Amino acid sequence: MKNALKSLLAIYGVLLLSACENKVEVTTPTTPKLDRFENIVNSGVLRCGYQYWDGGLYQDDQTGELKGFMVDVTEALGTVLDLKIEWTAVIDWGLISTELNTNKIDTFCAAVWLSGKNTKTMLVSDAIAYNGFEAFVRGDDNRFDNDWRKLNDPSVIMAIIENTSSGFISQRILPNASPYGLPPIASTDLDLALNVATGKADVAFTNPGILVSYMKQNPGNIKRVRPGEPFAYMGLTYPVQQDSFRTLHMINTGIKELQNTGVINQLIEKYNVSYPEMFLESAGS
Structure with missing residues (x-):
């Protein structure tokens, strides 16, 4: 009798295990995430x-x-x-x-x-479209009038906005100049010009159209090194x-x-x- 009971329990266990293994999981379909x-x-x-x-x-x-x-x-x-x-x-x-x-x-x-x-x-x-990318120096700084290549020297301090396209390309144009980095948060091209005008930097690059209002209101503070001859053409993207x-x-x-x-x-x-x-x-x- 005991042996028969053990056999029945064993058979029941096998059937239960088999049922668990073959159980089909029912899941609710999820909506694919849109890109x-x-x-x-x-x-x-x-x-x-x-x-x-x-x-x-x-x-x-x-x-x-x-x-x-x-x-x-x-x-x-x-x-x-x-x-x-x-x-x-x-x-x-x-x-x-x-x-x-x-x-x-x-x-x-x-x-x-x-x-x-x-x-x-x-x-x-x-x-x-494109912006011409020109160099600007102080209005009374005549060191580079006849040869802009003199800008490419460690003694020349170049204002840049760090980790920006303008900063990257400025450093490619003048790789030997010493960068004076402005923080990318809240800094603008006008800040670059102001750092040159106040003597914190010797040169900065930007587009002349961006500074047209500043230069009209502050004649003689800064000047273009090569007017109408951009050092690069900056694509607007x-x-x-x-x-x-x-x-x-x-x-x-x-x-x-x-x-x-x-x-x-x-x-x-x-x-x-x-x-x-x-x-x-x-x-x-």
Whole structure:
């Protein structure tokens, strides 16, 4: 009797184990996570981070409305892509890649200057237009009038904004100059000019159109080393987060349409009236 009971228990145990092994797990299907491109297309909205720079993007003192070359370009881009442009937040230059890669914004619509080093932290679009990149020194500093190459010396202090395209390219132009780094958060091209004007630095690079208001209001404080002869041509680009290749393709296609239909050239002509030599249609033009 005991042996029979043991046998029955053993058989029951085997059947129970077999049932457990063959049990089918029922799971609730999860909705696949949409990537950034799909979110943009489904919402019909392109979220823009931005920062102020003279001529490129500024706020009307009376109305509070955003204006400037990049505002007009971006709104035109939204039209050809059938997207609403949302001016989401002011972003410090040094935080652009962080805001992109944490999905706070879809792109940075004040534009960043094209630099290979940018691609380590974000993707960048084709150039919309270009800014000439010139050297500026103090108005009474005549050491470099006849030979700009004298700037490329360790005794020359060069103001740069650290970890930015302008800083990277300035150091490539003058690799032997001693960099005087400004923090990327809250520093602007005007700060570069002020550091030269006040004697903290000997030279800085930027676009002459960006400084046109400052130079009119402060004649003689700084001067251009090679007027009308840029040391580089800085492409204005839209950055997106590192893996957003479809978003990048969409933006590049929109840029190409705006260029091919003359929209970009019309905006260049419009803004170069108030900001001479600010924008160029192509590098070297």
